[in-house]
Amino acid sequence: MSVVTSWPQISFRGLEDRTAAPPQSSLLASVPRDRLLGLFQAVVDSVDWNWDGEGGAPASTLAVDQAAQFLRVLPETWPSPEIAIERNGSVNLEWGHSADYVFTISVGSQGVLHYAGLYGDSKTFGMEAFVGELPRVVVDNLRRLEMASRDTAAA
Numbered sequence: 591m592s593v594v595t596s597w598p599q600i601s602f603r604g605l606e607d608r609t610a611a612p613p614q615s616s617l618l619a620s621v622p623r624d625r626l627l628g629l630f631q632a633v634v635d636s637v638d639w640n641w642d643g644e645g646g647a648p649a650s651t652l653a654v655d656q657a658a659q660f661l662r663v664l665p666e667t668w669p670s671p672e673i674a675i676e677r678n679g680s681v682n683l684e685w686g687h688s689a690d691y692v693f694t695i696s697v698g699s700q701g702v703l704h705y706a707g708l709y710g711d712s713k714t715f716g717m718e719a720f721v722g723e724l725p726r727v728v729v730d731n732l733r734r735l736e737m738a739s740r741d742t743a744a745a
């Protein structure tokens with residue numbers, strides 16, 4: 591597995607649009623700043639082996655590339671996720687407004703999104719291929735979380 595071992599090794603390959611690849615600088619510029627900074631901070635926090643004191647692997651460069659691509663296609667009008675690195679080197683994206691209303695996506699190096707949602711007493715989970723577009727199930731779950739947030743605020 592390819593891992594990030596120091597800051598300059600973050601490649602962000604895979605961000606290019608499949609129809610026309612803009613220069614590298616504009617690829618990163620197309621990711622909203624707060625999301626890009628969140629991703630960078632998560633990578634920096636997990637740059638060494640055992641970064642969590644429990645044997646955590648550094649962020650996989652391929653997972654970071656996939657996460658950056660995901661953040662690039664996530665509409666800017668949607669809330670930014672909390673971003674962290676998982677013990678296996680995958681990137682975790684999490685949205686939520688309470689312990690009972692949360693949606694998470696684990697972005698690995700193989701182009702697969704593993705997701706789980708908790709909406710009060712309801713749960714959902716699964717996996718979807720990520721090919722540069724938001725899978726419909728991700729869109730639906732983020733909207734479901736948004737609606738639950740509005741309902742909770744109105745109550």
